[in-house]
Amino acid sequence: MSQIEENVKYLVDREKSRELHCTYTVSAWADIWLKTFKESNLRKTSIEKYKRTIKHIKARFGDMQIANLDVVECQTIFNGIDKPSVKDDCFSLLKEMLNKAVICRYIDFNPLNAVEIKKHKKKHGKAFTREQEERFVLACETNYRGLALVIGLYCGLRRGEILALTTDDIHLDERYIVINKQMQNGEVVPPKTDSGNRNVPIIDVLYPYLKDIDFSKHERLFPIKEHAILEHFHNALKASGLDDMGFTLHTLRHTYITRCAENNISIAVTQKWVGHATSDMTQNVYTHVNDDFEKEEIAKFNKGVNDTINQVKKAV
Numbered sequence: 305m306s307q308i309e310e311n312v313k314y315l316v317d318r319e320k321s322r323e324l325h326c327t328y329t330v331s332a333w334a335d336i337w338l339k340t341f342k343e344s345n346l347r348k349t350s351i352e353k354y355k356r357t358i359k360h361i362k363a364r365f366g367d368m369q370i371a372n373l374d375v376v377e378c379q380t381i382f383n384g385i386d387k388p389s390v391k392d393d394c395f396s397l398l399k400e401m402l403n404k405a406v407i408c409r410y411i412d413f414n415p416l417n418a419v420e421i422k423k424h425k426k427k428h429g430k431a432f433t434r435e436q437e438e439r440f441v442l443a444c445e446t447n448y449r450g451l452a453l454v455i456g457l458y459c460g461l462r463r464g465e466i467l468a469l470t471t472d473d474i475h476l477d478e479r480y481i482v483i484n485k486q487m488q489n490g491e492v493v494p495p496k497t498d499s500g501n502r503n504v505p506i507i508d509v510l511y512p513y514l515k516d517i518d519f520s521k522h523e524r525l526f527p528i529k530e531h532a533i534l535e536h537f538h539n540a541l542k543a544s545g546l547d548d549m550g551f552t553l554h555t556l557r558h559t560y561i562t563r564c565a566e567n568n569i570s571i572a573v574t575q576k577w578v579g580h581a582t583s584d585m586t587q588n589v590y591t592h593v594n595d596d597f598e599k600e601e602i603a604k605f606n607k608g609v610n611d612t613i614n615q616v617k618k619a620v
Contacts, residue, residue, distance in 0.1 A: 326410040330373075330398070331366035333410075334358045337401045347496065349488050357393045365398065370405055375415045388424035395421050429554050431562040436546055443544035449536040451513055452526045453556065455481075458510040460560030460578045463533060463553055465500075468492050469525045474514060479506040483579065487530060500579040 328336070338358065343351055364381050365373075385391040399416040406414050432440060441457070444450030456466045464486035473482040480503040485492050495501055506514065517525070526533070534553055541547040557578065564574040571583045 326369070326371045326405075328370050328405075328410060329366060330368050330370055330401075331362045333370050333405060334361060334401060337404055341404060347488075347493070354397065357390075357397045360390055360394050361398050364394070370402065371411050373402075373411075373415045375418045378415050379419045382419060382421060391421065392424065395419070429552060429558045430550055431558040432546075432551070432555060436544075437559060439544040440540060440546060443540040446543070447536055447540050449526060449528065449533060450540065452533055453537055453540055454510065454513050456553070456556040457559060458507055459504045460557045460564075461504070462486065462557060462579075463530065464488055465495075467524070467526055467528065467530060467533060470523060471517060471519045471521055471525060474506075474517060474519070474525075476506070476511070476514060479511070480504060481506060490529065495579065497579075497581050499576075499581045502576060502579050504577050 335358075338351075338354060342354065346354070364385075365378075382391060382395060385394065395416065399414065402411065402414040402416055405411045437457070441454060444453045447453065452466050455461065455469070456463075459481060461483065465483050467487035468485040469481070473484075475482065482503055484495065484501050486495055486500070487493075537553045538547065541549075541551055561574060561578055564577070575583045
């Protein structure tokens with residue numbers, strides 16, 4: 305036997321003789337994984353979201369040892385999870401946890417690599433039509449916190465971004481609003497990503513609502529809790545006759561991005577204004593085609609085709 309063959313045999317035998325001694329349960333490993341590998345790199349809100357998902361994982365897998373997880377048993381458990389969002393979150397997080405266990409040599413195989421999960425389609429939010437938008441804005445004019453909703457609608461802001469606004473963020477002369485913070489669980493924190501830091505233009509229809517703000521106070525524009533703005537939103541919906549139609553506070557953001565698309569604002573610019581990290585989110589998730597806009601596009605298409613046909617007829 306050559307030296308190379310002996311070296312290869314030695315390495316193979318060593319790997320075969322390696323025994324994985326791991327008695328961690330899924331519950332124990334989940335706590336170790338979160339505390340050791342994740343917490344230092346996550347925001348407080350993200351940690352809380354992870355903990356909620358881990359609670360679901362522990363309820364189904366907690367007492368099982370990670371070294372003894374069986375593919376069929378795992379598949380059966382996931383098949384029994386009725387709520388698609390819970391199933392997706394548990395699968396993604398448990399798979400990540402077990403991948404780390406493989407890297408750490410606690411297990412030699414991740415059984416979730418063989419588990420099949422049907423991807424469910426997430427529900428996309430709804431945008432106001434132009435007529436619905438007009439009715440909503442009129443209702444906001446008589447709402448105590450209507451200005452917060454109008455800013456959200458005409459700037460495409462998230463709830464936390466609206467609530468964190470201060471008078472110093474509003475630049476009327478230069479016509480833009482600075483977005484550099486958000487309200488999360490009662491605390492003002494930085495944006496989740498770098499793209500969240502941005503300047504949003506004050507468009508003409510928004511300007512009249514801002515010109516009477518008292519800019520001498522240098523404080524939060526809307527010193528209310530996160531649930532309060534939801535109440536004002538639903539009151540405005542009811543006043544405008546748009547309640548019970550599936551609209552949410554995020555409809556304001558959906559509507560803003562949809563209006564950008566309708567007015568041929570480039571995806572790159574829209575992405576910058578709304579603070580998306582990628583253009584896919586802007587284009588595929590938030591942009592809606594409303595009936596009134598579609599009818600205008602159909603008329604435009606018909607005119608183009610008819611003009612071409614008439615030109616051909618004249619040439620003949």
